[in-house]
Amino acid sequence: MQKTDVAKHWNENADQWTRDVRAGFDVYRDKFTFPAFLDALPAIKGLDVIDFGCGEGTNTRTFARMGARVTGIDLSIRMIQHARRTEEADPLGIRYQVASYSDHCGMPDASFDAVLSTMALMDGPDFPGAMREAYRLLRPGGFILFSVLHPCFITPGLGWEKDDEGRTTGLRVARYFDRSSFTEHWRFGNRPKDEDVLPFSVPRFPRTISDYLNAVASAGFMITQIGEPQPSHAACEAVPRFSRWRDLGGFLLLVTARRA
Numbered sequence: 001m002q003k004t005d006v007a008k009h010w011n012e013n014a015d016q017w018t019r020d021v022r023a024g025f026d027v028y029r030d031k032f033t034f035p036a037f038l039d040a041l042p043a044i045k046g047l048d049v050i051d052f053g054c055g056e057g058t059n060t061r062t063f064a065r066m067g068a069r070v071t072g073i074d075l076s077i078r079m080i081q082h083a084r085r086t087e088e089a090d091p092l093g094i095r096y097q098v099a100s101y102s103d104h105c106g107m108p109d110a111s112f113d114a115v116l117s118t119m120a121l122m123d124g125p126d127f128p129g130a131m132r133e134a135y136r137l138l139r140p141g142g143f144i145l146f147s148v149l150h151p152c153f154i155t156p157g158l159g160w161e162k163d164d165e166g167r168t169t170g171l172r173v174a175r176y177f178d179r180s181s182f183t184e185h186w187r188f189g190n191r192p193k194d195e196d197v198l199p200f201s202v203p204r205f206p207r208t209i210s211d212y213l214n215a216v217a218s219a220g221f222m223i224t225q226i227g228e229p230q231p232s233h234a235a236c237e238a239v240p241r242f243s244r245w246r247d248l249g250g251f252l253l254l255v256t257a258r259r260a
Helices: 003-022 027-040 058-065 077-089 127-137 209-218 233-238 240-247
Strands: 048-052 069-074 095-098 112-118 138-149 159-162 168-172 182-186 200-204 222-227 252-258
Touching: 003 077, 003 200, 027 058, 027 112, 027 138, 027 222, 027 233, 027 240, 027 252, 048 058, 048 127, 058 069, 069 077, 077 095, 112 127, 127 138, 127 209, 209 222, 209 252, 233 240
Parallel strands: 048 069, 048 112, 069 095, 112 138
Antiparallel strands: 138 252, 159 168, 182 200, 222 252
């Protein structure tokens, strides 16, 4: 699967995705993955920050409200259009650009103090390229922080084990070394079941944890922090299915690294 295929899928997803995210249907983002990312994020007030895979800009706008000077890039022109419309209606000084995070994006070397990416880098075909581009864009001493689905648990053969009463008792991990790309079809799970909504088509590029960490190191970064956060007790109370990811397996991987 090529970048053009990825862009096509996300252009087709963009309108429904934007409506759903802004309506609060992405409870994983709202109650787990983005709060965990913010917990790991150093202070960014006054920094030049670029958001890799910014999508429709919800997270990007949070970074801007934290005092950063923010640029967002995304492969999907439809996603960027949604982000720009929101910026026009409520300006925060964000610059958005249609670009691949794994190619030269057209911005000068050493333009940024931080590269951030929330749940986007697992959806592109060239992760090593993304790390090289991040390294190029960072000033000396700058850092990258990214979150991805945990590669050791979110595998192509994932499945939940249940007992005779239907209670979830374990997580089956299979085909860990199967790096074949595929397209996953799903919709946000807390939507009303009878709604006539087409599922999203989301390209997936399975990798091992060594694929991720070695690409970070090979680009020249020094890894400074690895995070495997669990959903909070409050999040599990609000969304009971999160307890599976608190007790039975890891959902999220966070990596922080610095450029020398």
